[in-house]
Amino acid sequence: MALLPLTALFDGDILELLIPVDDGDTVESVGHQIAHHVVGRRVARRDSPIRLRHNGTVLDPAATIGAAGVGPLDHVEAFYA
Template identity: 40%
Template sequence: MALYPLTSNFEGDFVLQLIAVDTEHTMEEVAKTAAHHSVNRRVADRPGHGLRVRRQGSTEPFPKTMKVADAGLLPMECIEVVWEAPATAH
């Protein structure tokens, strides 16, 4: 377990945030950490929506349960945190 610095580019925010996460945090925890710095500050909340983390420039998010230590991210690397639409019931 170690603190790990990442840069967060949160969807809809115009400010890049430096966030400190733990190498044992999951991507879901990383998304929540990033949201703390953006949602209801410069970005409106989207009730019912989830959050996903992906490497900047990628279209595929990391699995929610993947740990920072397993993601291959470099210190200070920029991640994108994007809204995920709620699942629709059929």
């Protein structure tokens, strides 16, 4: 698999992140990787699933991030569903 650097923002946060992920990671996994840097620090933890949005479309959590059409340095938004 290949390194896929993404820019990311978690809903409610103020900082844009640069997150290196693997293009074979699931969308759900990428959401958790983003949340690791934000939730419990600047955004309160919630008992809800984390979803990703790319170009206005919510991505399927079971899809791989590479197959979902996300490319290097694309912007994704993580949010609680």
